Amino acid sequence: MSAILEIRNLSIGLPAGGDRALAVRNVNLTVGAGEIVCLVGESGSGKSVIAQAVMGLLPRQLPVRSGEIRLQGEDLLAATPQRLRELRCVRMSMIFQEPMTALNPVMRCGAQIDEVLRTHTDLDPAARRARIRSIIEEVHLPDPDRIIASYPHQLSGGQRQRIMIAMALVLEPALLIADEPTTALDVTTQAQILKLVKELQTKHGTGVLFITHDFGVVAEIADRVAVLRLGDMVEARAKDDLLSAPEHAYTRMLIASVPSIVPRHRGADAEAPVVLATEGLSKVYSSGGFLAARHEVRAASDVTLQIRRGQTLGIVGESGSGKSTVARCIARLIDPTTGVVRLGDDDIAKMGVRQLQPLRRRVQVIFQDPYRSLNPRRTVGESIIEGPMNYGTSRDEAMDRANRLMELVRLDPKALDRYPHQFSGGQRQRICIARALAMEPELLIADEAVSALDVSVQAQVLRLLDEIRDRLNLAMLFITHDLRVAAQVCDHVAVMSKGQVVEYGPAAQVFGAPTHPYTQALFAAAPGRDYAFGG
Amino acid sequence: MAAAPSRRPDAGAALSDEAYEALSVESATVVQRTSVWSRLARNWSVRIGGVLLALLVLIALAAPVLGTVDPALFDPGSRDLLPGAAGEIMTLEGETLKHTFLMGSDSFGRDIYSRVLYGARVSLVVGIACALLSITLGVLAGLSAGYIRWLDGPMMRVMDGLMAIPGILIAIALVTLWRASLLTVVIAIAIPEIPRVTRLVRSLVLSIREEPYVEAAISLGTPRYRIMFGHILPNTIAPLIVQGTYIAASAILVEAILSFLGVGLPSEIPTWGNIMAEGRVQFQQFPHNVLFPGIFLAVCVLAVNILGDGLRDTLDPKMAKRAG
Numbered sequence: 001m002s003a004i005l006e007i008r009n010l011s012i013g014l015p016a017g018g019d020r021a022l023a024v025r026n027v028n029l030t031v032g033a034g035e036i037v038c039l040v041g042e043s044g045s046g047k048s049v050i051a052q053a054v055m056g057l058l059p060r061q062l063p064v065r066s067g068e069i070r071l072q073g074e075d076l077l078a079a080t081p082q083r084l085r086e087l088r089c090v091r092m093s094m095i096f097q098e099p100m101t102a103l104n105p106v107m108r109c110g111a112q113i114d115e116v117l118r119t120h121t122d123l124d125p126a127a128r129r130a131r132i133r134s135i136i137e138e139v140h141l142p143d144p145d146r147i148i149a150s151y152p153h154q155l156s157g158g159q160r161q162r163i164m165i166a167m168a169l170v171l172e173p174a175l176l177i178a179d180e181p182t183t184a185l186d187v188t189t190q191a192q193i194l195k196l197v198k199e200l201q202t203k204h205g206t207g208v209l210f211i212t213h214d215f216g217v218v219a220e221i222a223d224r225v226a227v228l229r230l231g232d233m234v235e236a237r238a239k240d241d242l243l244s245a246p247e248h249a250y251t252r253m254l255i256a257s258v259p260s261i262v263p264r265h266r267g268a269d270a271e272a273p274v275v276l277a278t279e280g281l282s283k284v285y286s287s288g289g290f291l292a293a294r295h296e297v298r299a300a301s302d303v304t305l306q307i308r309r310g311q312t313l314g315i316v317g318e319s320g321s322g323k324s325t326v327a328r329c330i331a332r333l334i335d336p337t338t339g340v341v342r343l344g345d346d347d348i349a350k351m352g353v354r355q356l357q358p359l360r361r362r363v364q365v366i367f368q369d370p371y372r373s374l375n376p377r378r379t380v381g382e383s384i385i386e387g388p389m390n391y392g393t394s395r396d397e398a399m400d401r402a403n404r405l406m407e408l409v410r411l412d413p414k415a416l417d418r419y420p421h422q423f424s425g426g427q428r429q430r431i432c433i434a435r436a437l438a439m440e441p442e443l444l445i446a447d448e449a450v451s452a453l454d455v456s457v458q459a460q461v462l463r464l465l466d467e468i469r470d471r472l473n474l475a476m477l478f479i480t481h482d483l484r485v486a487a488q489v490c491d492h493v494a495v496m497s498k499g500q501v502v503e504y505g506p507a508a509q510v511f512g513a514p515t516h517p518y519t520q521a522l523f524a525a526a527p528g529r530d531y532a533f534g535g
Numbered sequence: 536m537a538a539a540p541s542r543r544p545d546a547g548a549a550l551s552d553e554a555y556e557a558l559s560v561e562s563a564t565v566v567q568r569t570s571v572w573s574r575l576a577r578n579w580s581v582r583i584g585g586v587l588l589a590l591l592v593l594i595a596l597a598a599p600v601l602g603t604v605d606p607a608l609f610d611p612g613s614r615d616l617l618p619g620a621a622g623e624i625m626t627l628e629g630e631t632l633k634h635t636f637l638m639g640s641d642s643f644g645r646d647i648y649s650r651v652l653y654g655a656r657v658s659l660v661v662g663i664a665c666a667l668l669s670i671t672l673g674v675l676a677g678l679s680a681g682y683i684r685w686l687d688g689p690m691m692r693v694m695d696g697l698m699a700i701p702g703i704l705i706a707i708a709l710v711t712l713w714r715a716s717l718l719t720v721v722i723a724i725a726i727p728e729i730p731r732v733t734r735l736v737r738s739l740v741l742s743i744r745e746e747p748y749v750e751a752a753i754s755l756g757t758p759r760y761r762i763m764f765g766h767i768l769p770n771t772i773a774p775l776i777v778q779g780t781y782i783a784a785s786a787i788l789v790e791a792i793l794s795f796l797g798v799g800l801p802s803e804i805p806t807w808g809n810i811m812a813e814g815r816v817q818f819q820q821f822p823h824n825v826l827f828p829g830i831f832l833a834v835c836v837l838a839v840n841i842l843g844d845g846l847r848d849t850l851d852p853k854m855a856k857r858a859g
Contacts, residue, residue: 331754332754333750333753333754357756360753360754360755360756361755361756363754364754364755365750365751365754367747367750367751368747369747372746372747372748373746373747373748373751374748374751375748375752375766375769375770376770377769377770383748386752386755386757387755387756387757390755390756390757390758391756432751435751435755439755439756
């Protein structure tokens with residue numbers, strides 16, 4: 001097997017004042033013909049920097065310090081910008097995470113593929129049209145004529161990513177670099193795209209450098225795996241060896257942090273008091289009216305759920321399934337259109353602001369984005385004591401409680417007078433948990449609370465949530481798109497699709513023997529389910 | 536299943552205990568970022584604009600000790616002197632002083648140098664007062680339009696109406712309606728600026744109110760007024776400071792224009808605008824009457840604008856990213 005891409009002793013510098021001197025240090029990596037090499041690492045590990053270095057896209061602040069990169073024997077670091085332009089798309093191509101921003105929004109998809117052909121080949125228009133049609137068929141897009149004439153916003157995320165792949169592979173390059181190409185996609189779409197990459201790679205014998213943070217994806221697609229940690233390559237081996245017997249402690253920790261898809265059995269008390277119940281909860285968004293035609297979207301319809309004390313209900317679904325809408329209706333951040341939201345004995349669905357005020361403290365929310373859920377201009381202490389002080393707790397008492405809560409979420413209470421930007425994502429998420437707990441709620445809603453976190457940090461936060469729920473005997477509503485996470489934390493699971501709950505039951509039952517076709521499809525699409533993660 | 540939920544010490548995702556315990560010491564490592572002040576001090580636009588403006592403020596404050604005379608004094612014997620010429624000027628008590636007319640004198644025999652230096656006071660006060668006034672009113676209007684849904688439509692239509700009339704016309708109309716004084720001029724100049732501030736604040740509020748930290752505050756039971764003033768307002772400050780500098784610069788110009796047109800402050804109060812207006816007729820023979828106040832006006836407006844650009848580059852994260 002001849003090497004398509006050879007990276008030897010590559011070191012790339014970081015601007016002064018960073019957390020380390022080199023973005024990547026002495027990295028050695030080869031990609032052979034017809035081989036898929038996965039580059040795995042957490043955020044800040046330098047995996048995307050390597051991809052940029054190969055494509056010659058490194059920003060000026062990240063200079064190559066030493067080493068060499070060879071594409072089929074040709075030294076890319078010595079290549080002129082002119083030569084690199086000739087190589088891109090012809091012999092190496094790249095696809096990106098966000099297909100919406102990677103495609104030009106004001107150009108038709110066909111024209112964007114045509115641009116590649118016009119730049120790099122001498123084909124006449126008729127031949128180019130034929131080539132565009134055939135590549136669009138090859139990436140399994142239905143109705144090629146319509147797709148060619150469509151603008152990117154008229155296509156779904158998965159279709160856009162297929163266009164990206166078509167563009168990247170239209171000239172049959174020897175090397176394809178895929179930088180987190182499925183991270184922004186739903187799990188069922190992700191499964192299709194992974195299958196497509198694998199199919200095309202086998203057909204054309206392309207070497208693929210696949211960058212991802214997700215071990216499920218690795219298990220699905222990789223031949224070989226290289227693990228990066230803060231710029232150092234800690235381990236690079238064949239997939240099965242690495243997944244079954246990781247050598248380096250960091251790899252072991254990463255793999256152990258991936259939640260298992262087999263639900264954990266947990267004795268749930270079926271008699272515990274019901275903290276929250278919804279009946280026929282619906283939310284309809286309507287737009288237009290005065291001049292435009294009235295347009296209605298049923299974000300959630302007829303959702304009936306209940307959560308008991310000390311237990312976790314998971315709502316699982318893909319984007320647009322309405323799972324966050326339900327959570328926000330329950331927290332009364334938005335007003336439900338119809339239905340009942342019963343908190344204890346009170347129906348809060350239709351309550352006015354004044355009536356709701358004393359009940360608000362009983363339901364608290366942890367949001368997805370740890371960078372935006374804390375007011376950047378307040379110290380974390382001020383953020384944590386805000387809620388209790390709204391309900392008449394004195395400042396000293398609230399501060400006291402904040403100190404205890406910081407210990408509970410395993411942060412140094414001395415950090416209370418720092419500002420959010422001084423903390424990492426995982427630390428911020430723990431501060432958000434402390435802020436929610438300061439209200440002594442009965443129901444904690446975690447809306448994709450661990451989705452933005454690296455897998456090792458995710459494992460920490462999940463365990464913390466678990467511990468807190470048990471210690472404080474809270475009811476928890478856990479919104480997630482990640483089946484693995486749901487399997488680990490939930491006692492009951494509701495699967496949502498297009499605003500409706502399609503399956504609802506104990507976690508073991510839903511995960512063990514899903515009955516609804518959508519649930520079955522969702523499980524079939526979960527990457528890496530053949531491997532036992534989670535240690 | 537048994538009634539009591541089981542408690543497993545190894546609960547949660549499989550995470551080694553050492554890694555979990557390590558969390559308690561993790562907070563020792565915090566990210567340090569350079570403070571806003573030191574970033575501001577490193578920006579050349581802020582440095583140049585700030586120093587020029589500080590100099591002008593200093594000149595305005597120290598006008599009485601910088602070799603000036605009372606700007607209202609005139610002496611028919613010293614009319615139309617060229618810059619640097621020596622002459623005499625009569626005080627209110629009737630004494631005659633020897634005085635060097637650094638920037639010459641006008642057709643009444645008044646010292647241009649003294650008038651320009653005292654005029655700086657008026658310009659700076661007008662600039663700062665207009666910026667503060669229009670931002671205060673604009674913030675109140677913008678916050679309520681952005682946060683109180685039913686107010687949005689009516690409020691913004693009023694602002695659209697105000698914006699449809701040229702600012703200088705509103706100012707002229709208002710000043711002629713009242714008697715021209717420092718206060719009325721400031722109000723007249725500030726009012727046409729309010730819609731722009733309102734629009735800026737409203738659009739900021741519309742995006743900030745969707746931030747998760749605002750939603751978190753709602754679920755923490757924070758009352759609406761405290762969300763508006765405690766969470767949303769502080770996060771609009773940076774763009775407002777930048778907008779404020781531009782308003783100040785434009786207010787200084789508008790004040791000069793009003794004075795030049797003769798609808799601004801009465802000529803007992805020297806301003807760069809009315810000095811220029813009075814020198815206008817003799818511009819061909821004695822350009823210094825217009826030139827010196829004009830230079831001060833230009834430098835002052837330029838300094839404020841340069842400072843504003845520097846503030847925008849440092850305070851606006853989007854601009855900072857583009858530069859870095």
